[in-house]
Amino acid sequence: MSKDILRALGELEKEKGISPEVVIEAIRAALESGYKKNYSKSNNFSIESDEVTGDYRLYADKTVVLEVQEPQEEISLEEARNIKASYEVGDIVKIEIKPKKDFGRIAAQTARQVILQKIREAERENIFNEFEGRESDLIDGIVQRVNRGNIYIDLGKIEGVITQTEQIPGENFNQGDRLKAVILEVKNTGKGANILLSRTHPNLIKRLFELEVPEIHDGVLEIRSISREAGSRSKIAIHSNDLNVDPVGSCVGNKGVRVRTIIGEIHGEKIDIVVFDKDPSIFIANSLGPAKILNVTVNEEQKAAVAVVPDNQLSLAIGKEGQNARLAAKLTGWKIDIISETQSVERNMNIDVTTEVETEVETEQIPEVE
CATH class of the missing domain: 3.30.1480.10 (NusA, N-terminal domain)
Structure with a gap:
């Protein structure tokens, strides 16, 4: 030698x-x-x-x-x-x-x-x-190729992949396009790292808000939970640690510039910004927006609630194919029964708390990242 x-x-x-x-x-x-x-x-x-x-x-x-x-x-x-x-x-x-x-x-x-x-x-x-250990981190890459429905992303030293199940429905990318995704999983295959990426995971919404809203990055605002049906609609619960800071206004930004940037990144997916509250009845009422909620009765033991809405807003509260109620249930972690004001009077509120809409879904909590 x-x-x-x-x-x-x-x-x-x-x-x-x-x-x-x-x-x-x-x-x-x-x-x-x-x-x-x-x-x-x-x-x-x-x-x-x-x-x-x-x-x-x-x-x-x-x-x-x-x-x-x-x-x-x-x-x-x-x-x-x-x-x-x-x-x-x-x-x-x-x-x-x-x-x-x-x-x-x-x-x-x-x-x-x-x-x-x-x-x-x-x-x-x-x-x-x-x-390794960067699962849920936001990453920016360039589309290298699309093969059999999978999108391969150039991450510099390595290539990441977004499988069909992790792509937002209706999205189309071409070689050279730049996109953002979150790291879903990092595997050591013996032949090198295999980086699986996602654009459908709720953490993509979380990371985009952290990127665009300085108050979240600085800890003034806190993301409590997110529910998402990728490509259609998301709800994000925001809590303000400062009474002088409006969580909705801060996330929307001046003339809506912040939230528009995020919506543009996810190709027009609707986002409802919900104010978190420790009182479950208030939080549930907030989560069912944009519908107006007259009253919420909660059953702490069963973790179930009945929300009363004006007759003309029952469909709005439930949403198309039950989406609004379903996302609210995921966001809050509560079973929610939505009834109209007329139904409330007829029942005289002597009702069993049941779920008329299929909303019994656990809240999708966002994992903390160090």
Whole structure:
């Protein structure tokens, strides 16, 4: 191994970000492989290399015995003590091996192959480590290609994929388009990191609001929950930690610029900004907007509620195919029964809390990201 090789490896370390230990171990493994392949089938040898000069030395590791039976692996106590007087039976003696003249050439060829393999492995590991633990993070990439319905995104050092199930219905992208998505999962396949992305996950809404609304990023406003039917409508519950800061106004922005930017990113999906309240009846009433709610009766034990709305707003409160009520139930985590004012009078409010709309869905809480 020459100084030129070491110098080239040093430059490669800087370029690829691979630690010196990985490269030195690759060199040592290459030399061991080359020597064993071409000169010795025995495993009782070791290689020491000088990281400064690039010189290497091969040693046969022989065990000190009283009577030698395997000359390639053993050395007599007498011979060992001729080398060093303190040797005892069972000790390991390193005896330098002078390899054949062409070993340097063979070792260099083997070293090249092993080093390249180690470098590829280290690069894959570095990329995996870069993305590991970043699930739910927002990422910006360029569409590299679309194949069999899957969208492959150029993330710089690696490619991410958005499967058909994680795409917003009706979206179409072409090569070169830029888009935002959240990291859904990071897998180490053994051949490198596999980055799965999503545009349908509620965390995409969360991250876009954090990006566009400084008050959320700074902690003045807090996202409590999100419910989403991607491509159609989302509801986001916002709590203000400052009485002087309006959560809805801050999220909408001046002349609606903030929320319009977010809606543009998700191709026109409607977003309802809901004010969170610790009082479940108020929170449920807020979540059913834009319908006007006259009264909400809650059953804490069953975590169920009955919301009364004006007769002419019953359809609005339930929404098309029950969507508004369904999203409200997901957002609040409560079962919600929506009835009209007339129905309320007829029942005289002596009703069992049931769910007339299929809304019994757990709230989709947004995982915290450190």
